[in-house]
Amino acid sequence: MRRILMACVLGLLSLTTAAEPLKELAQFAGVRSNDLIGYGLVVGLDGSGDQTMQAPFTGQSMVNMLSQLGVTIPPGTNMQLRNVAAVMVTAELPAFARPGQKLDVVVASIGNARSLRGGTLLLTPLKGADGQVYALAQGNLLINGISAEAQGSSASINQQAAGRITGGATVERQVALELGAVGGTLELHLHEADFSMAQRVTDRINSELGWGTAQALDAGTIQLQGPLEAADRVRFMAQVEQIDVAAVASRPRVVLNSRTGSVVITGTVKLRPAAVAHGDLAVTITARPVVSQPPAFSGGETVTDTVADIDITEESGSLQMVSGANLLDVVEALNKLGATPNDLMAILQALDAAGALHAQLEII
DSSP, X not given: OHHXXXXXXXXXXXXXXXXXXXXXXXXXXXXXXXEEEEEEEEEOOSSOSOOTTTOHHHHHHXXXXXXXXXXXXXXXXXXXXXXXXXXXEEEEEOTTOOTTOEEEEEEEEOSOOSOOTTOEEEEXXXXXXXXXXXXXXXXXXXXXXXXXXXXXXXXXXXXXXXXXXXXXXXXXXXXXXXXXXXXXXXXXXXXXXXXXXXXXXXXXXXXXXXXXXXXXXXXXXXXXXXXXXXXXXXXXHHHHHTOEEEOOOOOOEEEEOTTTOOEEEEXXXXXXXXXXXXXXXXXXXXXXXXXXXXXXXXXXXXXXXXEEEEEEXXXXXXXXXXXXXXXXXXXXXXXXXXXXXXXXXXXHHHHHHHTOEESEEEEO
């Protein structure tokens, strides 16, 4: 009877607790992408390229490239290359990429080119952090936008100085990666370090694949003892990724963007009772001219200067109670009081400093 009761309790817990595959919560050490970067030239522009007098590196790069192709430019030649632009090329090399695979690249102007529309990227080596070439990029750019000029007036839609080439790079070298090469030992890294989650993942792996298979090293790293044979290692890693683990309730987060005034709230944020008084400061700066005239027959000159008058006024702010079941109720109440996003950010910072905000406050 006790076993049946325990099975019913476990069944109810499995229904009420959200579970996710382990691959959504963690990843194996070493399975990561690598960033690539390169310097190249875009040609074929319709007079919208770099002005070589202000961007001399474009002309120098063109001379160097032509010399490699057997074309000699006499020293001191003034090259007006209005159809050429110097660019930086970036790409992301995914894990397990093999030579011959195609990558998408992003091309961005580093000079004063007005537009890269209609341009073609010449062969550009893409290097990793170790200085080795891992891919070669070349192709026609796709620019999302349009611009027009006539009689001194201009109009543009979207950014014209950057574009993208789909499948514009070819992988030439793969990143050396040997998972479990040392006695079949693997490491699993949690996306968010948490001691409770690390222990829960360890217990689930051991219950599914045998006790002693997993061992938590810290809050974010779990060591696995995988098969010694490389042929069995992929199957073992696939089994680990498919294990369902009940997610631990994470702490709610409030994200403030100080540049745009955006406020993002995740989850239910509880508040302790608190009172807030918030008043606006109005700062007015005016400039008035001042004339300094020398005495008669002194030989001096009249000097005109500008003096700035600064006036700071503070609007009255009333003390308001902001206690509520969650932060959404408080935000609604503040909106009714006419609070702006900047006011809301200041109030949230004050609530967090006072210990009334039960959430992780992050400012970006």
